[in-house]
Amino acid sequence: MAPVVAAAIIGAGATLGKGIYDAYQSSKESERERKAKEKAIGQAQEGLSSWETEAGKILDEAEANGIQLSSPGDIEAYRQMRASYDPTRYAPEFERFDKSQYNVEDYLNPQRDAIIADVANRLQHTAAGAGLGHSSGALESIARGVAEKDESLYDKAYERMTGERNFDYGAYTDYINQQQQRLDRLQQGEIAQMEQMRGDILFDQQQQDALLASRLNLGNTLAQSRAQLI
Numbered sequence: 001m002a003p004v005v006a007a008a009i010i011g012a013g014a015t016l017g018k019g020i021y022d023a024y025q026s027s028k029e030s031e032r033e034r035k036a037k038e039k040a041i042g043q044a045q046e047g048l049s050s051w052e053t054e055a056g057k058i059l060d061e062a063e064a065n066g067i068q069l070s071s072p073g074d075i076e077a078y079r080q081m082r083a084s085y086d087p088t089r090y091a092p093e094f095e096r097f098d099k100s101q102y103n104v105e106d107y108l109n110p111q112r113d114a115i116i117a118d119v120a121n122r123l124q125h126t127a128a129g130a131g132l133g134h135s136s137g138a139l140e141s142i143a144r145g146v147a148e149k150d151e152s153l154y155d156k157a158y159e160r161m162t163g164e165r166n167f168d169y170g171a172y173t174d175y176i177n178q179q180q181q182r183l184d185r186l187q188q189g190e191i192a193q194m195e196q197m198r199g200d201i202l203f204d205q206q207q208q209d210a211l212l213a214s215r216l217n218l219g220n221t222l223a224q225s226r227a228q229l230i
Contacts, residue, residue: 055218063211069200078197085194090187094176102165107157112150119149 109115 052218059211059214059218066207066211068204070197070204074197074201078194078201081190081194081197085190087187090183092183094179097169097172099165099169102161104154104158104161107161107164109153109157112153115153116146116150119145
């Protein structure tokens with residue numbers, strides 16, 4: 001074999017051997033990197049699982065120990081209260097005060113006729129004593145005196161009637177006002193109860209929504225984190 005050819009073969013063999021050696025070394029490095037990556041991924045997955053477990057416990061405790069203001073039947077009770085609420089129940093039509101039952105005649109002095117007759121007799125005696133007798137002047141005086149007395153008795157009767165009517169009207173008005181105030185308090189109580197129930201139900205719903213959102217966020221975060229490890 002010629003020296004040149006032998007040298008070429010030896011050089012090629014050396015080059016091939018170096019290439020094989022370099023490939024072997026590269027494969028060894030890739031294997032180490034692969035194992036290191038798998039180890040890192042495994043550790044990350046374990047960390048995610050541990051975090052998922054811990055976060056789940058925190059959410060479970062928050063749900064178990066959360067404040068619950070409403071009871072299971074409150075939603076239906078609130079619906080029924082709202083459906084049955086009728087503001088007209090608290091503004092009834094009260095009967096008007098009846099003034100027609102008050103008549104002046106009912107308050108006139110029972111002895112009215114006797115009093116007027118007595119006045120007429122006294123005026124007649126006075127006229128007779130003065131020598132007027134049955135003159136037109138005496139008769140006019142007697143008629144005027146009787147009319148004045150009758151008017152006086154009527155005025156007193158009217159005052160008594162008016163006083164009693166005003167008293168009764170005031171008492172009736174006070175009663176109506178008291179009843180309306182009572183109805184107003186009942187209405188305010190019913191509205192306050194509905195608002196309280198609504199507030200409690202809304203608070204509990206918001207708490208549940210917040211927990212659900214936290215669980216969904218946890219799931220999305222875990223899914224994204226696991227996807228990045230693939």
